[in-house]
Amino acid sequence: EDQVTQSPEALRLQEGESSSLNCSYTVSGLRGLFWYRQDPGKGPEFLFTLYSAGEEKEKERLKATLTKKESFLHITAPKPEDSATYLCAVQANNQGGKLIFGQGTELSVKP
Amino acid sequence: DARVTQTPRHKVTEMGQEVTMRCQPILGHNTVFWYRQTMMQGLELLAYFRNRAPLDDSGMPKDRFSAEMPDATLATLKIQPSEPRDSAVYFCASGPPADTQYFGPGTRLTVL
Known part of the structure; x- marks a missing residue:
């Protein structure tokens, strides 16, 4: 069964304190791994797609990496506006584009 | 700035009533998904169309x-x-086939 597990469930950082969020997955043929950001009361906002092990993508203070079993979202020198829930999802081959989501990591960055 | 729109944004109804939620996908996207999000289950796929x-x-x-x-x-x-x-909260998302999905703002449903 395809599955996504994110850790930690919650993470509290001081402004400027870098850290990483983890997404472990099991999937029968990975087509893509997706990272989304979700603010309270809003829909998930697309951040990155990773397709193969070794791939990395960056956007401002965020960098996503992918191995055959997990993905990391590295946050460098975070700011309070980075506070949100970060969701990881996998898309399997031959599944019509379905996304299977993890439970998310709630990030809080204090000034 | 193309976006997925959903109506209504909030709905409070009584048990037994019919509820209809609507979604306008991004123009040109031929795949549409419906998800449900709860604290206990997270985001779950309900259905999708191509x-x-x-x-x-x-x-x-x-x-x-x-x-x-x-x-x-x-x-x-x-x-x-x-x-x-x-x-x-019910979300609609749209996208090209087997590619990135873009989510709407959601409909928050409360059934009393």
Whole structure:
């Protein structure tokens, strides 16, 4: 069964304190791994797609990496506006584009 | 700035009433998804369409939920009759086939 597990469930950082969020997955043929950001009361906002092990993508203070079993979202020198829930999802081959989501990591960055 | 739109944004209803949620996908996207988000279960896929045809609705309670795409600019999700356990945020997402999905703002449903 395809599955996504994110850790930690919650993470509290001081402004400027870098850290990483983890997404472990099991999937029968990975087509893509997706990272989304979700603010309270809003829909998930697309951040990155990773397709193969070794791939990395960056956007401002965020960098996503992918191995055959997990993905990391590295946050460098975070700011309070980075506070949100970060969701990881996998898309399997031959599944019509379905996304299977993890439970998310709630990030809080204090000034 | 193309976006997925959903109406209503909030809905409070009583148990047993019919609820209809609407979604306008991004123009040109031919795949539309319906998700439900709760604290306990997180984001769960209910159903999805490609070129207006339903591909998978195995995530929906068949006896009370139905999803349709009357045309390429409108997707609907109906619950009849609604139950308190249906209280959740319902998201619509659209995208090209097997690619990034873009989410709408959601409909927050409360069934009393």
